Amino acid sequence: MKIWSLARWVYGIDLHNRWVDTAFGAAAGALELVPECSAATVLLGVTTDRSFSPDDVMSGTDPFADAVQATAERLGLAEGELVVTQFSWLSTERRDLHAVARDNADFAAQGCVVLRGGRTDIRTVVHALREAWSDALDRALRFPQEGPMKILILHRVPYFKIEYYRGISHDRHEVTYFGTDQALATLPPHLRCERVSRPGLRSAFEEARDWLAHRPRDFDRVISVSEYELLDAALLREYLGVPGAPANQVALARDKVLMKQVVEDAGLRVPRFLALPRFLKLDGRVPWYGRTVLKPHRGASSEDVLVFDTPLQAAASITEGRTGISRLDTGSDLADFEVEEFVSGPIRHFDGLVQGGEVLVLSASEYVGTCLQYAQGRPLGSFQLALSEEDRAWVSRALAAVRVEDGSFHLEAIAHRGELVFLEVGNRVGEADVVATIELATGVHLPSYELRALLGERLTGTLPEPPADRRRYGWFVYPGHHLAGREFQGLDGAAAFRDDPSVVAWNELPPGSPLPDHITYQAGETVLAGIVASDTPEGGRRWITDLFASLLVRTRPAALTTSEQVPA
Incomplete structure (x- = not known):
């Protein structure tokens, strides 16, 4: 139950060391202990009887931090008055847990918080935190309990290519499709859903954010299956506080420089590569010879991809503005491109x-x-x-x-x-x-x-x-x-x-x-x-x-x- 840690946070002393010193007769005189704050360790369970593993919690979510924030807001606490000091799962293994704990083995995790100021009592915080944890955990679970959800789909890929009805019950869930008129026109006319049109002049995230600013509403999931709008969905999830992969994680599978860097760091071979500004700074003098590929960081379908015979040829063509890619030849989008060595093979x-x-x-x-x-x-x-x-x-x-x-x-x-x-x-x-x-x-x-x-x-x-x-x-x-x-x-x-x-x-x-x-x-x-x-x-x-x-x-x-x- 973190007794030693609680004493350190509240009284500022190392109670364990004093206990050892006392046992060996080396303790100093008695101290006058004055609490500087309140602290608690809270055992955290599940809302219903279920099989549970920490792997069930979606990547990018932090249910304990969310619960602490919700508790602070509910109790009117200022920033810094209620803070997380420790959190841990009680086991990494899958276990069958009971909603009404029979013993400590029925808890999923434990978390420690420190309360400063005199706005409320730590016992009130513990009670509110346990309630907030239940909601936060359910939102973060990959495998939530049965129940209808409000789902927002950033709709770009034609409906018939995905056949959303095969993966989402539109009778059970409240599904909203957010897309341009052209994209929405691909939806079956009798599909049970809400259709929200967007102009398509800016990013899906920006237009969704503006729409929700005028018509606030909650969603349980924000989904996109289009490569071009995966980041928009991630940004919108973060904006709305909806669980799912965060933008910095999604970017690893969208940005060709970032993905090659992390794959190389994992010990797998990648083509040698450089971001275009760095390549130009080196005047094409790079650690490879022969054919060189120029491509956008976040392109698709091989649009605006060129292959040059040598790195020096690539550098000259780009510097002189004669690639034939207008946004590159004007010099406005250099940071959006990368170069890499051409690797032959199927x-x-x-x-x-x-x-x-x-x-x-x-x-x-x-x-x-x-x-x-x-x-x-x-x-x-x-x-x-x-x-x-x-x-x-x-x-x-x-x-x-x-x-x-x-x-x-x-x-x-x-x-x-x-x-x-x-x-x-x-x-x-x-x-x-x-x-x-x-x-x-x-x-x-x-x-x-x-x-x-x-x-x-x-x-x-x-x-x-x-x-x-x-x-x-x-x-x-x-x-x-x-x-x-x-x-x-x-x-x-x-x-x-x-x-x-x-x-x-x-x-x-x-x-x-x-x-x-x-x-x-x-x-x-x-x-x-x-x-x-x-x-x-x-x-x-x-x-x-x-x-x-x-x-x-x-x-x-x-x-x-x-x-x-x-x-x-």
């Missing part, structure tokens, strides 16, 4: 689901082509690989380094000379048909289970068994954004592949469709997107490679009738 992507830092679902795949080549107008595909125990361990170490602890993940690495070299990671599902191919292979719809994890539902023991047909799946996509301003007229060389029985999905644009003016992997926007099944990784690779070698895409300018052929 690029693999690992996709799956994690909860409480434990990887529950994991799939390994290898690209046919690269995302950068896709951005430049070349087709892209991917086929599933066998997964080794070494791969599993590597993925777990990488995710732990960037603190991706809950939700889906998309992790890319380069297979270089027998080892994996970390490339980047996102705390979200992969693009194209990653979600569909993983569901076909494992039975797990990643977005649904990610949403359940973010709501705090325990996933262990709830995942479906893999299908009996253990085939491997690959996806393929042919872009159209590089042909913007033209109409799609058709595909030559596709018939044999379109009618192949191994094809699971084939989504081809109808002739006459306008081609997109932005990078997209979405079926119905790209020239072609689909899924193929195979018995072996080699079979999937060969099928996709043959497809890309055979295709010819016919287009025409919108105002002309003469067709043109573009090799795939």
Whole structure:
């Protein structure tokens, strides 16, 4: 019960040492003890009978600090009058605890506080603190007790790509979608929810904060599944005091400089890299030679990514403002970019689901082509690989380094000379048909289970068994954004592949469709997107490679009738 510590905080003496001195007859004369404050150790339990482990508490939350703050506010205490001195869980193991404690073994934690001033009595503080702890712990638990919640979704990814209804019961919970009119238009018309439109002129966080300033309300969860708005959701959670990963944690899986730094610190190989201002300060004289990659810190879909033959060439092009990236050539966004050495080798992507830092679902795949080549107008595909125990361990170490602890993940690495070299990671599902191919292979719809994890539902023991047909799946996509301003007229060389029985999905644009003016992997926007099944990784690779070698895409300018052929 921290008796020695309480004496030190209240009376300013080391009672343990005086007790030892007294036992050996070396104690000084009696002291007049004058309390300088009040202090207490409080045993803290759970609100209902339950299985409990400290791992159930979400990362980034501090329920005891929240409870102490709530107690101080309730009792009208000024800042500094009630402070935390110690907190600890009584056990790191999972235990069955009773809401009405039968003995000390039924408590989950203990915390110590010091009370200064004379506004209230320490006994009143202890009573109020225990009540506040119950609410704070329930808010912080990954696995809360049953009950409806108020959920705010920063809505950007089209509804049909996530299928929110599969992971969130809209009949049970109060769900609010906050997004632009274009994003909200993707919601099913009869979905039970509240729709709140935002202008889309500033960040989702800023516009949500302004909306809530005019219409204050509480939420139990704030969720985003869009890579572009993960940080907005984290900032909004901190602003509202809602549990979930904080902004500094989320940034590790968004900022390419930060993520490579922490992964390298964890002992995994990464490409040598520098923030762009530092690279320019060195005039491109860096500890690597050869091809050099320029990319935004927080970009996606390989937009504004360039590869130069040498670091010196990269430095000259950037310094002279001739990269072709307008925001970089004007010199206004230098701090938003980084450079890194080009590491050769096949690029693999690992996709799956994690909860409480434990990887529950994991799939390994290898690209046919690269995302950068896709951005430049070349087709892209991917086929599933066998997964080794070494791969599993590597993925777990990488995710732990960037603190991706809950939700889906998309992790890319380069297979270089027998080892994996970390490339980047996102705390979200992969693009194209990653979600569909993983569901076909494992039975797990990643977005649904990610949403359940973010709501705090325990996933262990709830995942479906893999299908009996253990085939491997690959996806393929042919872009159209590089042909913007033209109409799609058709595909030559596709018939044999379109009618192949191994094809699971084939989504081809109808002739006459306008081609997109932005990078997209979405079926119905790209020239072609689909899924193929195979018995072996080699079979999937060969099928996709043959497809890309055979295709010819016919287009025409919108105002002309003469067709043109573009090799795939």
